[in-house]
Amino acid sequence: MALIVQKYGGSSVADAESIKRVAKRIVDTRRAGHDVVVAVSAMGDTTDELLDLAGQVAPIPAPRELDMLLSSGERISMALLAMAIHSMGFEARSFTGSQAGMITDATHGAARIVDVTPVRLREALDEGAIVIVAGFQGFNRDTRDITTLGRGGSDTTAVALAAALEADVCEIYSDVDGIFTADPRVVPKARKLDRISSEEMLELAANGAKVLYIRAVEYARRHGVLIHARSTFSSSEGTLVIDSRRAELLAQGEHMEEPIVAGVATDLGQAKVTVVGVPDVPGKAAEIFKVVAKSGANVDMIVQNVSAASTGRTDISFTLPKSEASTALKALAGEQAEIGFESLVHDDQIGKLSVVGAGMRTHSGVSATLFEALSVAGVNIEMISTSEIRISVVVRGDELAEAARVVHTAYGLDGDADAVVHAGTGR
Numbered sequence: 001m002a003l004i005v006q007k008y009g010g011s012s013v014a015d016a017e018s019i020k021r022v023a024k025r026i027v028d029t030r031r032a033g034h035d036v037v038v039a040v041s042a043m044g045d046t047t048d049e050l051l052d053l054a055g056q057v058a059p060i061p062a063p064r065e066l067d068m069l070l071s072s073g074e075r076i077s078m079a080l081l082a083m084a085i086h087s088m089g090f091e092a093r094s095f096t097g098s099q100a101g102m103i104t105d106a107t108h109g110a111a112r113i114v115d116v117t118p119v120r121l122r123e124a125l126d127e128g129a130i131v132i133v134a135g136f137q138g139f140n141r142d143t144r145d146i147t148t149l150g151r152g153g154s155d156t157t158a159v160a161l162a163a164a165l166e167a168d169v170c171e172i173y174s175d176v177d178g179i180f181t182a183d184p185r186v187v188p189k190a191r192k193l194d195r196i197s198s199e200e201m202l203e204l205a206a207n208g209a210k211v212l213y214i215r216a217v218e219y220a221r222r223h224g225v226l227i228h229a230r231s232t233f234s235s236s237e238g239t240l241v242i243d244s245r246r247a248e249l250l251a252q253g254e255h256m257e258e259p260i261v262a263g264v265a266t267d268l269g270q271a272k273v274t275v276v277g278v279p280d281v282p283g284k285a286a287e288i289f290k291v292v293a294k295s296g297a298n299v300d301m302i303v304q305n306v307s308a309a310s311t312g313r314t315d316i317s318f319t320l321p322k323s324e325a326s327t328a329l330k331a332l333a334g335e336q337a338e339i340g341f342e343s344l345v346h347d348d349q350i351g352k353l354s355v356v357g358a359g360m361r362t363h364s365g366v367s368a369t370l371f372e373a374l375s376v377a378g379v380n381i382e383m384i385s386t387s388e389i390r391i392s393v394v395v396r397g398d399e400l401a402e403a404a405r406v407v408h409t410a411y412g413l414d415g416d417a418d419a420v421v422h423a424g425t426g427r
Contacts, residue, residue: 002168003125004029007039007135007158011175012232013077014044022173022232023084026130030090035125037165039135039158040081042073047136063108067137067148071097074134074154082132093124094132097146098139101164102157104147106140111147113138113156113219116164133161152213159216163223170225171238172212176421177231178239179204179211182264184419186401187408191415193262195240198227200262200356203390207354208267217241234420260359260366261411266404267352268397270300271325272383274317275332277342280307287339288316288332295331297324300352301385301392313342317383319394322348350382351400354392355407367391373410379403 006026013019029036041047050069054061061069078094085092101117124131135154138147149156155172162170179201180190196204198221205214211229220227221243230238278284285304292299300319307314320328329344336344360366370391374381379402383394395403408414 001033001035003035003037003165005037005039005158005162005165005167005170007154007170007172008041008081008232009154009174010041010044010046012173013040013081016080018232019043019077019080020084023081023088025173025232026081027085027088027090030130037121037125037131037133037161037167038081039133039154039161040074040077041135041154043077043080046073046076064145067108067146070148071134071137071146074136078132078134085130085132090130091128092130092132094134095120095124096134097137097157100133100161102133102138102160104138104140104149106143106145106147108145108147110150111138111140113149113160116160118161118164121161121165133157149215152215155213155216156219159220159223159225159227162225163219168226169228170220171228171230172216173230173232174211175231175233176211176419177234177236178229179209179241179263180419181262181413181415182404182408183209183266184421186266187264187405188418189405189408189414190419191413192236192419193239194237195242196262197358198241198243200358200389201241203354203356203387204263204265207265207356207390207392208269208352209263209265212241259357260363261355261357261413263356264404264408264411264413265354265356266400267354268400269322270319270350270352270394271322271346271348272317272319272350272394273325273328273332274315274345274347275341276315276345277311277313278316279340280312280314284339284341285316287335288341289318291331291335291339292318292320292328295324295327297321297328301383301394303383319350319352319383349397350394351397351403352392352394353400353403353407354390355411356390358389360389360391369410370407373406374403377402377406379406 008022082092082094103115104111121131135157178192180192182190184190201217205217227241297320302318305315379395379399381393385392
């Protein structure tokens with residue numbers, strides 16, 4: 001008997017029929033002799049609908065009350081799922097994040113898990129029940145308030161439960177058959193991977209791949225949780241996310257090298273800010289990014305141009321999430337006189353393409369293949385950033401999809417047939 005944690009996203013529990021389908025899969029796992037703990041998201045687009053509703057009654061909803069509102073979506077899902085399981089003759093008990101012992105810091109809307117004390121869950125498991133937990137939410141001991149975990153919160157809930165309960169595996173269910181070499185909605189010829197290293201998955205998640213969220217992958221790597229990405233809508237074996245050392249040993253055992261490129265990620269959620277005419281003297285970059293940091297914005301890529309000899313000034317460009325750009329721009333504008341730059345330029349029509357692969361460490365020519373493919377397709381590169389196992393470029397947003405397809409082909413990642421996306425959202 002194994003202990004299996006399963007997570008089902010919004011598209012997996014979008015309506016009553018979907019909930020019954022998920023309940024059957026859970027019951028089948030229980031019938032196979034396994035203990036089952038389930039983390040569930042809100043139904044379909046419920047969270048977005050609640051956000052819209054909050055915006056209609058208050059231009060800037062109070063963070064505490066917004067968390068109270070948003071946490072209700074998962075509570076609806078967990079109760080309905082437990083009811084469906086009961087109707088199939090199995091005992092199920094549903095728990096909110098606080099009842100499940102999901103302890104967080106006090107940050108509303110983006111809380112971090114600080115501890116998991118699943119006492120009630122263990123009791124329910126010992127008594128033979130299937131456990132259903134509301135994802136995306138927790139509880140702060142100091143304020144005694146409900147909190148929500150932010151983007152990808154249900155993934156993070158599932159992984160945290162798996163770690164605390166020492167589960168054998170954490171199965172993350174969505175509407176695609178696993179982790180692909182690219183988003184199959186962008187690159188139809190994307191190919192499903194049987195396994196991927198946690199290091200590569202972290203890079204893909206950080207650069208736009210939405211099938212798993214970075215906080216969940218990071219938590220799993222830190223606590224040694226085995227993730228199995230699968231589809232709610234098929235019996236496909238999915239993709240295992242394993243630690244990098246194990247990935248190397250498996251490759252050696254199969255007498256093959258790690259793939260040079262594991263996947264291509266795309267991201268249309270970023271904007272570019274250019275600080276024009278910055279005095280090219282020591283300390284100015286530090287001043288700029290201190291201001292940006294204080295605004296709460298998360299900077300991704302940074303490029304500084306060569307100083308113009310005639311003026312002694314330079315331009316500094318950086319990318320950040322679109323939702324944080326206006327705050328950063330306002331903060332910089334307020335310090336313009338102090339820093340001494342000439343102007344600010346905001347561009348929200350960009351796209352980021354990233355190529356990720358552990359094999360990059362030991363193979364030359366990876367960047368040449370990327371740049372050649374984009375050149376042949378007539379796609380201009382605006383910014384470049386690299387890490388040990390990643391190359392990212394910024395291009396025009398309306399060229400991103402085509403850029404991803406040609407690059408995917410250039411690295412030999414195309415599959416024989418178009419990938420299947422069962423529900424159309426990727427979650």
